[in-house]
Each structure stands twice: as structure tokens, then as C-alpha cells.
Amino acid sequence: MKALVLGLTLFCCLLILQVIVWRIKRPAGEYAVLLQMCCGVLIIATVGFAAVSWGRPESARFVPQTPLEYLSILFLYGGMSLAYIATYSAIQADSPSLSLLLMMERAGPQGVSLRDMEERFSDEVLVIPRLEDLVAGGLVKQVDSRYVIEQSGALLARVHLFYRRFLKLEKGG
């Protein structure tokens, strides 16, 4: 039960820290900062646990003691943090599917026509901002009027292409 409580507490600390930092100033490289915060919380917690174990043996029962407890906290906190970072892209960028649903809900009983959706969700809304994200993230560069893949973008593309071909799936999007 101790590992469960400590793991959940660490994750809550990460979330609170992110809200504080984002409300002060949203960082430019959001994912990189999130990963750094995730690692930072884990490192500080691990050092703290070790310090308590060695410095205050009477409080040692409140911190992990065995490899099972340490690894369990690592996997719980690590898993939840990575899951949150994976979800963050849906928070940061508007999902077309979810935006469509919200549009239909607000339209109420009259519903939404395909033409309404095509007018609202154009290339300027759905594609261009994502392309700009890739340029800002260094995955793609702009050379005159052409967009060219960078090494990091190529690596990402290769990983996904290999995975999708291995699963015998077509290009997604």
C-alpha cells in the first residue's frame, strides 16, 4: 500500500508543478519541459527517500525500503507520467474528432452538415498549425518555399512506418 500511495503522490506533485509552471509561462518546448519535470520529480523523490532512510531511521517506514517497493513506485509513477505526456498532445492541440463532437453537441437537434464541417475545418485550421508545430519542434525545416524533413523527423517517420508496415496497416492520419 505504501508504494501505491507514494507513486500516486509523486504523480500528483508532477501535475501540480506543471499547472503552476504553465500558468506562469507556457514553455516553448512543452514536451521537453514536461519530460524534464517528470525526471526531476523522480530524482528529487529518490534522493529524498534515501536521505530519510539513512538520516532518520525512525521515519524509514514511510519511505520505500525494498527493491520491490522502489521498482513498483518507478513503474507506477513512470507509467502514469508517460501516459499523461501521451495524452498531453490531445490537450495541447485540438483533436479534430473531439472538436467535431463538440460542434455537433452545440448544434443540438438540427445537427451539422458536411458542408458546415468543411467550412469550419479547413487546411488552415487542421493542417497548417500542425506543420508549424513540426517546424517549431525541429522535425521539419523550411527551405525557401519547400518543407524538408530533418533527421529527428526522419527517425520518427521511420519508426512509425516500420511499425505500421509490420502490422500490415496503411498510412494513417
Next chain:
Amino acid sequence: MIFAFVPVLSIATCAGAHILLTRIVPGLFRLSAAVYSFALGFGCVAISVIMFAVRMSPEHMSDVVGYAVLWSLAYVSFAHCYFSFYNLGEAGRRIRLVIELYLAGDKGMTIEELLAAYNARMILGARLYRLLVSGQIVEKDGRYFVGQPVMLYLAKSLVLMKILLFKRESEGLSW
């Protein structure tokens, strides 16, 4: 200590089953493949909990409950990461864009060439298809309505998170 790796072994089972199902049964509905493989991985967690409980004395049953919850949460988190990775390739616009640009090679693409390969109409069409097939929306006389509201509730949760983090409901899309 081997029990510490229960979430890792379970997600490996889930991912392995998902890859096998997708390759061997190409006609299987993608959501079904995900559900079956997730259930198999969760079965590994359940079996591990039973094995762990058998080794523990009765006075340590609270530890068994604690670890059962912990492994379940960790497994669900790992599964979320795996299926998010899968979904990135399935529905991610940025992933599709880097794939198109990667395939174009060093010469790259102009915005016109890129939009010819991947554009808003294709994006809308794919999403409407998925939402219709999964029952999240229904179509009647050429107009679309919310069906089962599961993803709608998810959308509203994300809006709350956007307001908490960014003090606004969306990045620019208005509905």
C-alpha cells in the same frame, strides 16, 4: 522481486497480442483487436495478483490489495502509452505529415504538394468514418448528430484541462 515487473510483462503480453492479432486477422475491427489484447494483458495482472497472494500470509492481505491496485494502474498507464503510440500512427496529423515529408526525401515538398497528399478533406473523412463506425455519431438525411456520448465526455474533460492549463477552451478551432 520478480513481481515488480508484473506491469512490464503484462504490457509486453498486450502489445504482442495486439501485433499478432493485427497481422494475422487483418479484417478484425481495430477497436476489437485493441480490446482483446488489453484484456489479455489485464489477465496477466490478475494471475500475478493471485500468485502473489498465495505467497503472502493473511496479515499481509492489505499489501496484496495495494499491489493489485498499483500493478493495475501501472499496466493501464503502459497500455495507454502503447495504444497512444499506435493511435499516433493511425490518426496523428503530425505523424502523417512527417511520413509524407520523409518519403519525399531531401527535395522536400511545397505546401501545395503536401496538401495534395494530405489535406483537411481527407482528415475530416477519416474521422467521420471512425466516429460513425464506432457509434459516436449518427447520420440522418445528410446531417450528423452525437450518438453514444463516450468520446463527447472525453472531449469535455480535455476542454477542462485546456482551461486549467491554458486559460482557454481551444487553440483556435471553434465549434
